[in-house]
Amino acid sequence: MLLLERQCQVITRAQALHHLTERALRHRLTSGRWQTAHPGVYVAHSGPIGPAERRWIAVLGAVNGHLASLGGLSALEILGFRGFPDPTIHVIVPARLVPKRPPPGVTVHRTTRMLRSELHPASSPPSTRPARSLLDAAQWQPSERRAATIILAGFQQRLVRAEEMSAAVAAMPRIRHRAVIRETIGDAANGVRSLPEAEFVRLCRTARLPEPELQKPRRDHAGRRNYLDAYFPDHGVHVEIDGSHHMEIRQWWIDMRRQNELWLPGERVLRFPAWAIRHAPAEVVAQLRQALSDAPRPKRP
Structure with missing residues (x-):
């Protein structure tokens, strides 16, 4: 039955009676070939009911008819x-x-x-x-x-x-x-791709600080393409927002290496955990304001 294939072997009583007699339907149920998943909704096999069948049971059985x-x-x-x-x-x-x-x-x-x-x-x-x-x-x-x-x-x-x-x-x-x-x-x-980034941007607005460029692409000395979480181009300040995945040792080294490569040509990197942006915003603002207080630098090409 094509309908059963389309609906992952799930069928309503009304649909079944378009193809079967009442007696034939009852026999399938009492013999165990079919099972009742919900009043008026059947599964046309006797095995376990998986996620695909559960979705069809939901849409067919939520409101009768x-x-x-x-x-x-x-x-x-x-x-x-x-x-x-x-x-x-x-x-x-x-x-x-x-x-x-x-x-x-x-x-x-x-x-x-x-x-x-x-x-x-x-x-x-x-x-x-x-x-x-x-x-x-x-x-x-x-x-x-x-x-x-x-x-x-x-x-x-x-x-x-x-x-x-x-x-x-x-x-x-x-x-x-x-x-x-x-x-x-x-x-x-505007480029935000995570909640900590969004919270950081809002923190900058609230503190009347410049808004950073987000996910700005940069190439390191080896030509690898990196994306900066938040970058203040007029000040040469890059902010890295660390989520929990940054604590994994390989990811931690990748982040440290990128930070070192940015520091070498004179750029400054501030790192804040997502927790600090949420729970210690005054400290984040104080450090960021201090980093941005130096004389502006021209934008890098």
Whole structure:
């Protein structure tokens, strides 16, 4: 049955009765050839139910008689998003539909805005497009920090562009965490690729310091292409923002070697852990202000 192949062996009772008699369906279930995954939703085999089947069970069983769409992190996962595993399957339905008892492990989000243009034309199971999925994933988070991290990850993984994200958030004026989401989209459009970088830029703005250039490409003495986290070209100051991965010994040496190569021609490097930017901003600002207080230097070509 082609329908079963398309739906990873998951089928609703209504769909099954288009192809089988009531008696034939009952025999498949009582014989153990098929199993009931949720009231009115069956799996056409007797083996373990995996992630692919669970997604189809979610979209077919969330609201009886209606097909839901994967949304948020669940939609992003099948679109290639990585780094944010979520055991819950998120589906989205129009607000007029009221779920009574969704399958276990499924969260149903009702929305007053669901345009056909926001649905992915080729995903299986049905899902929202990347921009809408990323916005929903962010607004469904409990904290603004987590929301901003997800938005930046979407840009870093090249799932979305700034123009489409700006248009999407403009069309959804009532989403949760909207101010932070808009600011983060702007940061990403200007080159920010991680939350510590975004926090550093905001710290510079708050302290009325010059805004740095982000992820600026430079070549070292061996011709290798490197990217500077934050660079103040008028002062020859480079800021390296260290996350937890910088503590791994090989990565630590790579960072130290790059710092040494920048120091050799006279550039200065400041290094701040992400923790300090978040929890000791006054100390970060004091050191940065002191480094920038020397006479400006001409921009390097």
